[in-house]
Amino acid sequence: MRIATWNVNSLKVRLPQVLDWLLEQEKAETPIDALCLQELKMPDDKYPLAELESAGFHSVFTGQKTYNGVAILARNATMATPADVVRNIPGYDDPQQRVVAATYGDVRLVCAYFPNGQAPDSDKFTYKLGWLQAMTAWLQAEMAKYPKLALLGDFNIAPEDRDVHDPKKWEGQNLVSPPERDAFKALQALGLADAFRLFEQPEKSFSWWDYRMFAFRRNAGLRIDHILLSPALRDVCHACVIDRVPRTWEQPSDHTPVVATLATGA
Secondary structure (H helix, E strand, C coil): CEEEEEECCCHHHHHHHHHHHHHHHHHCCCCCCEEEEECCCCCHHHCCHHHHHHCCEEEEEECCCCCCCEEEEEECCCCCCCEEEEECCCCCCCCCCCEEEEEECCEEEEEEECCCCCCCCCHHHHHHHHHHHHHHHHHHHHHHHCCCEEEEEECCCCCCHHHECCHHHHCCCCCCCHHHHHHHHHHHHCCCEEHHHHCCCCCCCCCEECCCCCHHHHCCEECCEEEEECHHHHCCEEEEEECCHHHHCCCCCCECCEEEEECCCC
16 A cells, blocks of 8 residues: 655645646556645635546545645545544634545545644644644544544644754744654654654655745755654555655646555555
8 A cells, every 4th residue: 555645735736736636657567546735725616636547546635725725636436435533623613724634444644735834933823732632632542543643734743853954044933943853752652653764765865845045956955745654554554655756747746746655455
C-alpha cells in the first residue's frame, strides 16, 4: 500500500498535474493507493469528482472557496469504500475546512492542512496553537479506535533544524518556533512516528520551496509536509520519500508529494 500527501495550492490549477502524477506512478508499476491533498481552494460544488473518478479514484473531501480545503483520493482497484468519514475536528468550532478522515478496510487515513500561523505574535499563531491542541486530543481518541492510523498533510511545521535550509536565518520564526515544534512532539508522544525519519535520508531534504528568490533552484526549502504513522503502521513501513519531480514542472505547486510504502492492505 502506497500513501501520499501533496499540498497542491489550488486543485483547479493543479488538477492536470495531479492526474499526470498518478498516471506516472501507474506506469512505474508502483501505483498510489491513496493521495491526500491540501489547499484545494474550491467549494464542494466545484470539486472535480468526475475527472478523478475517470482516472480510477473515488474521493472524500471538504472544500472552501479561495482558501483551505482537503481531500483523500483512493484508488478504486485497491481501496475499500470509505467508512466513518469525518470532516473537521469534532467538537472544535472552526469555519476553515482543514481536516477530512476516512477508514479504508482497517486503515484510518487523516488528511490535514495545519494552519500556517503567520507570525509568533499574531492572532493567527494563537489560532494555530489552539487548533494543534484540539487536533492532538482528537487523534488520541482516534488512535484508540483505529490502531492502524496515518496522519498525512501539510503541517506547516519543520520539526528539526535539519528540516530547514538555513536554521540560523529561520530561528524563532513561524514554522520553526519552539511552541510549534513542541506541538509536533506532542503528536509524536501519542505514538505517531515520522515516516520520513524512519529511514536514512539525503541531507537537505525538503518538501516546500518559496516561489521567490529562485528558492527551489537553490534548494532553500523546508520539510513541512509529513506522514505520521501509528505503531501498527510504523512497523510495516518499508520506505518514505519526497518526490521532487512535480516541483520542476511548469506552474507547479510550491509543495511536492511525500510518499510512504506500507506492507498492508485496505
